[in-house]
Amino acid sequence: MKIAKVLNNNVVIVHDEQGHEQVVMGRGLAFKKRSGDELDPALVEKTFALKSHELSGRLSEMLSEIPLEVVIASECIIALAREQLATTLHDSLAIALTDHVNFALTRHQQNLPIRNVLQWEIRSLYPKEYAIGLSALDIIEKRLKVRLPEDEAGFIALHLVNVQLGSEMPAVMHITKFMQEILHIVKYQLQLDYQTDALSYNRFVTHLKFFSQRMLGKRGVYSDDESLHDVVRDRYPEAYKCVEKIDRHVMKNYNYTLGNEERMFLTIHIERVRKETLALGEKDDEA
CATH class of the missing domain: 1.10.1790.10 (PRD domain)
Structure with a gap:
């Protein structure tokens, strides 16, 4: 294993047998070493083989400064x-x-x-x-x-x-804030005490993650088929009223209008959460 570049006494860049760049670390492994010198594999404590040259370059720069x-x-x-x-x-x-x-x-x-x-x-x-x-x-x-x-x-x-x-970190923080807003709307509109370990709640949170990404990226989901949306709306009126409130919230605060398919899926998830939360609450009361 030959050294391609010494970043500091603990970090060097090498090339593997296929010629791919790797960043290797170890205490004192590059002490008094230069490019072209052989590296003792026994001194290597960690190897990074990143697929992206851009990531590899950023990693090399960072590792040269971090203990x-x-x-x-x-x-x-x-x-x-x-x-x-x-x-x-x-x-x-x-x-x-x-x-x-x-x-x-x-x-x-x-x-x-x-x-x-x-x-x-x-x-x-x-x-x-x-x-x-x-x-x-x-x-x-x-x-x-x-x-x-x-x-x-x-x-x-x-x-x-x-x-x-x-996503980038600012986007993830934005997504997290938005998800919490939606959960608050559902909680207080339907007077729910969330059971956070319930399957329906976790499915709803997962749906909200991807819904939030689409909404914040202005990438809606649209369908010409209105029939299933209408069936869900009529079958679950309480959940659908909640979705209408969500729609008004995102329009006012994010300038985004829910499509009927998004309304349908949100209604189904909210109804599942509503039913399971109420059922678990009744069991707790009986106990």
Whole structure:
């Protein structure tokens, strides 16, 4: 394994047997080394092989400035997220999360905490990601001997949501805020006490994630078939009245009008939530 470029004593760029660029890290692996020198594989602690040249370039620049311990802690968090979420996470997470953790540690050292104004919403809407965020704080404390505030669990959770939705961080925060607005409308219009572990609630939240992306991106769903919409409207009048209120809200605040297909799907999800919430509430009363 030959060194293509030395970034610092702990980070170098190499090319694998197929000529693909890799970024490798290890304590002191590049000490007194130059481009063209052989690299001892035994010293390599972490290898990054990003598919995108742009991402690889950004990673190289970032890793040249961030302590190895921070990178390893971030990789432990990503490994936990892959296991807990059982999904493929885009390469960009390695860059975004490592950079965020390093910045959070710097702010903590300088006594400059940032309050997460969406903390409650994140914990409520993305419970799996938030749980990983809390575990991430434990990982950081164990490896780096620093306990970050719980607000950071929410920020880490947003990074995980971001990479799953394929959106930029400001867009994800906007989506989260919008979803919470819709949930509030449904809750108070129908006088519901959400059962957040109920299947219907989780399906509704999942639907809202993608509905929010479409709405904020002005990408509506339209259909010429009015028949099914009319059947759903007539069968579930309470849920449909709620959707009409949602329609007025998004028109007033986001200049977006719901199409009939979107109204139909929202009505179905809201009705499922309404029925299951009421049924679970009755069981609790009986107990």
